[in-house]
Amino acid sequence: MNGNKEGTYFGLSTPLGRSATATIRISGYKSKGVLNKITAGKLKNPKHKNTSVFDIYNKNNDLIDNVLITFFEAPNSYTGEDLVEIHTHGNPVIIDMVYDALFELGLRLAEPGEFTRTAYLNDKIDLIQAESILSLINSNTKEGVGLSLNNISGSLSKKIKKMRSNIISTLGFVEYELDISETDNQRKTITQAHKNIKNLLLETSELISTAKYARIKTIGAQIVIYGKPNAGKSTLFNSLLNYERSIVTDIKGTTRDTIEEISTIGSHSVVFIDTAGIRTTENPIEKLGVKRTQEKISTADLSLHMITSAPKKIKLKPKNNITVLNKIDLLEKNELNKVRNNKNLVCVSAKNKTGIRQLLKRINKELDLKTQSKTTNQITSPRQEQSLKNAQKELQRALECKEDNLEIIAHHLTGAIKAFDVLMGRTSPDDILENVFSNFCVGK
Ligand code: GDP
Numbered sequence: 001m002n003g004n005k006e007g008t009y010f011g012l013s014t015p016l017g018r019s020a021t022a023t024i025r026i027s028g029y030k031s032k033g034v035l036n037k038i039t040a041g042k043l044k045n046p047k048h049k050n051t052s053v054f055d056i057y058n059k060n061n062d063l064i065d066n067v068l069i070t071f072f073e074a075p076n077s078y079t080g081e082d083l084v085e086i087h088t089h090g091n092p093v094i095i096d097m098v099y100d101a102l103f104e105l106g107l108r109l110a111e112p113g114e115f116t117r118t119a120y121l122n123d124k125i126d127l128i129q130a131e132s133i134l135s136l137i138n139s140n141t142k143e144g145v146g147l148s149l150n151n152i153s154g155s156l157s158k159k160i161k162k163m164r165s166n167i168i169s170t171l172g173f174v175e176y177e178l179d180i181s182e183t184d185n186q187r188k189t190i191t192q193a194h195k196n197i198k199n200l201l202l203e204t205s206e207l208i209s210t211a212k213y214a215r216i217k218t219i220g221a222q223i224v225i226y227g228k229p230n231a232g233k234s235t236l237f238n239s240l241l242n243y244e245r246s247i248v249t250d251i252k253g254t255t256r257d258t259i260e261e262i263s264t265i266g267s268h269s270v271v272f273i274d275t276a277g278i279r280t281t282e283n284p285i286e287k288l289g290v291k292r293t294q295e296k297i298s299t300a301d302l303s304l305h306m307i308t309s310a311p312k313k314i315k316l317k318p319k320n321n322i323t324v325l326n327k328i329d330l331l332e333k334n335e336l337n338k339v340r341n342n343k344n345l346v347c348v349s350a351k352n353k354t355g356i357r358q359l360l361k362r363i364n365k366e367l368d369l370k371t372q373s374k375t376t377n378q379i380t381s382p383r384q385e386q387s388l389k390n391a392q393k394e395l396q397r398a399l400e401c402k403e404d405n406l407e408i409i410a411h412h413l414t415g416a417i418k419a420f421d422v423l424m425g426r427t428s429p430d431d432i433l434e435n436v437f438s439n440f441c442v443g444k
Pocket of ligand 1: 228229230231233234235236277327330348350351352
């Protein structure tokens with residue numbers, strides 16, 4: 001994608017396939033002329049937000065379909081340009097014919113995310129709102145939808161703007177002291193600056209801490225199953241999903257790559273990840289599998305550590321980890337009673353599907369705890385998290401400055417403002433924008 005491209009473009013905004021209706025969007029200055037042509041002169045001067053039914057035709061006057069057309073006049077449209085929505089019958093053949101007719105009229109196909117990118121470039125939305133539209137479309141839970149809608153409404157942007165203007169006012173009085181003030185107010189200035197920076201740091205870390213649970217709410221929690229070969233990881237993976245997704249054998253090292261599958265637990269969307277068993281191996285493919293397992297464990301929201309014999313010592317429960325004792329069907333009765341009393345273990349027989357309900361309950365409880373948040377504003381993308389971490393670093397450095405270093409404080413406050421500008425998309429380099437919008441589909 002190469003920035004603000006010229007011309008009028010179009011794209012299918014609904015998934016390709018057979019359906020009652022499908023929507024094709026057109027944006028750009030030729031929109032009105034296109035409507036006049038495809039309706040054979042029946043829609044010459046469309047009015048803003050007007051919706052009517054028309055027959056549409058190609059260049060040779062062949063009827064394409066009977067459609068519903070809505071027109072939005074610039075600048076009061078999604079993109080800020082003249083924008084048209086054509087609702088055809090949902091048949092790929094019809095979509096193809098509309099595409100051909102639009103190509104014949106000199107329009108081009110939109111690039112991924114181009115409608116939303118144009119909205120951003122025309123100041124209809126900021127970069128955070130653009131990302132929230134993507135997270136709204138991709139949200140797998142009701143809470144994720146609510147969170148994304150809240151961010152689209154501008155609530156998060158408002159909070160971030162306020163934080164940015166607090167840094168600017170702090171920088172203002174630091175610079176006043178540096179450049180203009182004739183009285184020696186240095187100590188007072190530093191005390192006030194430190195107070196403001198401390199508050200800003202609190203707000204910044206609070207927002208950063210929301211990244212993980214907002215991700216769980218929108219995309220879903222990553223739950224990795226790990227342990228030694230033959231512990232029963234693939235069997236558990238299948239039992240949790242309730243179908244035979246992974247291959248189960250008693251040959252060690254069968255699962256060499258990670259296998260991921262989406263599921264739902266309570267109100268949570270989850271991604272279960274079956275992994276290669278952890279053992280020392282010389283096999284290069286298995287080695288890569290083990291490395292991938294370790295990476296997945298480090299980034300997972302929750303991990304299920306599978307073991308097949310009860311540990312001698314009862315360890316404290318590690319964070320983000322549930323220890324699952326498998327193959328309890330092979331235990332003697334008195335051994336079974338012993339392990340069942342161990343509160344740090346969840347006992348299952350993955351093969352016989354015993355204990356799976358208790359495990360699901362336990363996962364649900366952990367995810368409930370992880371997604372509880374008192375803050376209304378939550379960030380939803382790794383880019384937002386990274387920009388805030390950059391701002392946090394600058395603010396931290398400004399705070400650590402000694403008394404006689406007002407200049408250095410000013411320097412780091414300027415750095416923090418820059419990080420906030422990147423966050424809002426005020427000064428985002430092209431490659432960052434490219435990254436944000438390439439995650440959208442054509443038509444969004
Ligand atoms: P992985 O290598 O950890 O993925 O282990 P698998 O799921 O492939 O299982 C290894 C072997 O253990 C297979 O023969 C399974 O049938 C067996 N197995 C898995 N779970 C259980 C269980 O709960 N009880 C018993 N008796 N065998 C199991």
